[in-house]
Amino acid sequence: MQSPVALIPQLAAHLVAAGGKRIRPLLTLAAARLCGHQGQRHVALAACVEFIHTATLLHDDVVDESALRRGAPSANAVFGNKPSVLVGDFLFARAFQIMVADGSLRVLDILATASATIAEGEVLQLVTQNDTATTEEQYLQVIEGKTAALFAAATEVGAVVAERPQAEAEALREYGRTLGVAFQLVDDALDYSASQAALGKTVGDDFREGKITLPVLLAFNSAAEEEQVFWRRVLEERDQADGDLEKAIALMQSRGTLQATIERAREYGARALDALSIFPDGEERRALAGIVEFCIARAR
Amino acid sequence: MQSPVALIPQLAAHLVAAGGKRIRPLLTLAAARLCGHQGQRHVALAACVEFIHTATLLHDDVVDESALRRGAPSANAVFGNKPSVLVGDFLFARAFQIMVADGSLRVLDILATASATIAEGEVLQLVTQNDTATTEEQYLQVIEGKTAALFAAATEVGAVVAERPQAEAEALREYGRTLGVAFQLVDDALDYSASQAALGKTVGDDFREGKITLPVLLAFNSAAEEEQVFWRRVLEERDQADGDLEKAIALMQSRGTLQATIERAREYGARALDALSIFPDGEERRALAGIVEFCIARAR
Numbered sequence: 001m002q003s004p005v006a007l008i009p010q011l012a013a014h015l016v017a018a019g020g021k022r023i024r025p026l027l028t029l030a031a032a033r034l035c036g037h038q039g040q041r042h043v044a045l046a047a048c049v050e051f052i053h054t055a056t057l058l059h060d061d062v063v064d065e066s067a068l069r070r071g072a073p074s075a076n077a078v079f080g081n082k083p084s085v086l087v088g089d090f091l092f093a094r095a096f097q098i099m100v101a102d103g104s105l106r107v108l109d110i111l112a113t114a115s116a117t118i119a120e121g122e123v124l125q126l127v128t129q130n131d132t133a134t135t136e137e138q139y140l141q142v143i144e145g146k147t148a149a150l151f152a153a154a155t156e157v158g159a160v161v162a163e164r165p166q167a168e169a170e171a172l173r174e175y176g177r178t179l180g181v182a183f184q185l186v187d188d189a190l191d192y193s194a195s196q197a198a199l200g201k202t203v204g205d206d207f208r209e210g211k212i213t214l215p216v217l218l219a220f221n222s223a224a225e226e227e228q229v230f231w232r233r234v235l236e237e238r239d240q241a242d243g244d245l246e247k248a249i250a251l252m253q254s255r256g257t258l259q260a261t262i263e264r265a266r267e268y269g270a271r272a273l274d275a276l277s278i279f280p281d282g283e284e285r286r287a288l289a290g291i292v293e294f295c296i297a298r299a300r
Numbered sequence: 301m302q303s304p305v306a307l308i309p310q311l312a313a314h315l316v317a318a319g320g321k322r323i324r325p326l327l328t329l330a331a332a333r334l335c336g337h338q339g340q341r342h343v344a345l346a347a348c349v350e351f352i353h354t355a356t357l358l359h360d361d362v363v364d365e366s367a368l369r370r371g372a373p374s375a376n377a378v379f380g381n382k383p384s385v386l387v388g389d390f391l392f393a394r395a396f397q398i399m400v401a402d403g404s405l406r407v408l409d410i411l412a413t414a415s416a417t418i419a420e421g422e423v424l425q426l427v428t429q430n431d432t433a434t435t436e437e438q439y440l441q442v443i444e445g446k447t448a449a450l451f452a453a454a455t456e457v458g459a460v461v462a463e464r465p466q467a468e469a470e471a472l473r474e475y476g477r478t479l480g481v482a483f484q485l486v487d488d489a490l491d492y493s494a495s496q497a498a499l500g501k502t503v504g505d506d507f508r509e510g511k512i513t514l515p516v517l518l519a520f521n522s523a524a525e526e527e528q529v530f531w532r533r534v535l536e537e538r539d540q541a542d543g544d545l546e547k548a549i550a551l552m553q554s555r556g557t558l559q560a561t562i563e564r565a566r567e568y569g570a571r572a573l574d575a576l577s578i579f580p581d582g583e584e585r586r587a588l589a590g591i592v593e594f595c596i597a598r599a600r
Contacts, residue, residue: 005420095407126383
């Protein structure tokens with residue numbers, strides 16, 4: 001993250017200090033170990049994965065006008081939108097420089113493609129925002145893009161550095177993809193249920209922006225007519241008053257849609273565990289299985 | 301620029317329709333031809349160069365809150381800031397996908413490094429904005445980063461695809477770098493002198509943002525005390541009223557700083573022509589020399 005332009009390491013240090021789960025680089029490290037990688041290449045590539053993720057977070061926070069990230073004021077809130085956009089670009093470019101130094105065109109391919117897919121998912125999310133006609137299929141397309149693509153790439157890269165057969169790379173990719181979907185489903189439920197401290201951001205962010213996530217989508221689709229009027233007002237027109245968030249949460253609870261979202265996450269989590277079954281049992285496989293448990297357990 | 305997410309090709313089509321000089325991809329094509337490249341690789345790589353440039357323009361227009369780009373409403377003005385940031389990210393990622401398909405780690409290195417350098421230059425520009433203590437050295441560092449780095453990379457890539465000796469790649473890189481500095485110097489003078497139609501953007505954009513470009517920097521450094529008070533008010537405090545832009549232009553004209561900026565551009569242009577001297581005279585070299593003339597002639 002170093003640069004002669006001091007604001008770049010300053011803004012980057014703010015992000016590092018804010019912490020975060022670092023789950024994506026962890027996936028690269030764990031997948032490489034599961035595949036028996038003995039060298040050190042996975043360390044730099046795990047950093048690339050986190051840099052790409054950080055770049056997307058910086059841009060997301062500008063796009064979403066977020067004030068908090070990981071429980072601390074977001075970079076755009078502290079440094080402004082402009083440095084956030086540009087330092088995001090810098091970290092993205094730096095990730096590619098590190099990959100070039102590593103020298104694998106296949107790794108470059110995986111992470112360049114993931115980066116394009118993330119952007120597509122984010123744009124699709126914008127398009128579906130404030131649109132209660134969004135389908136479950138579109139919602140899944142959004143989270144496959146904005147979240148699962150990088151999880152899948154992070155684990156696949158681990159197999160690729162270990163130079164393992166294609167079947168193992170594909171199994172780890174599927175593990176990462178399904179884990180990513182589960183992770184995002186839990187995140188989308190947490191936005192309506194977690195305390196701000198546990199989530200590291202404000203409760204109801206998605207609601208205020210009118211993001212059509214699964215808990216809302218299921219609630220809208222099972223809503224009585226007067227409830228649909230409510231959902232349209234708050235999500236499509238973004239005409240929100242005090243008490244509307246609480247009413248939305250009560251409606252979701254009465255329809256059981258937060259629970260249904262977590263249940264869906266469990267199903268994807270089970271698929272992630274299935275994908276690991278081609279690997280022999282052992283400490284490394286158990287570590288990756290543990291990440292699935294961790295992601296689901298966040299919902300408690 | 302294609303994507304199943306329709307807004308991406310829509311926004312991209314807006315950019316294509318707006319035109320532009322396409323000078324950067326032209327440099328890649330011309331440099332490859334000068335080096336005797338017989339294949340077609342330079343075409344896709346020229347597209348990568350333009351994609352990276354377009355991504356930076358999309359982000360710049362968000363950062364600068366520009367309303368016009370190339371004489372037409374800017375993408376952020378038409379589609380909003382959010383899609384502009386995200387489609388910029390998409391085009392940047394797509395450029396790397398195309399480079400991976402081309403398969404040259406050296407090309408990837410050149411353009412990843414240029415991308416990081418562009419971001420550094422843009423951040424440094426933000427830092428020096430509204431600061432009349434900015435030095436000529438810092439100003440040059442900004443334009444070497446935000447403009448010259450991609451010009452240099454664009455021409456170097458042309459030599460690399462032709463698999464020419466290092467001396468030719470370095471000569472073309474130096475040609476691109478010095479041409480890029482000349483180009484930006486002219487641009488910075490034009491911001492105070494061109495008609496909106498000729499420039500494709502509003503006159504005085506840099507002034508309104510308090511960007512410290514060479515014409516302003518030279519005027520401030522040669523200003524009498526009461527003129528310095530004026531410059532500090534309009535550039536540092538951004539306290540601007542009707543007539544201030546005209547007064548600034550009059551001050552620059554009385555000190556000859558617009559002319560001095562163009563003169564500096566000519567010097568860099570001469571260095572660009574010098575760098576071409578290791579190549580035999582011929583149609584291709586004359587074409588690259590012609591680009592230098594074109595860039596300087598924009599100032600007339």
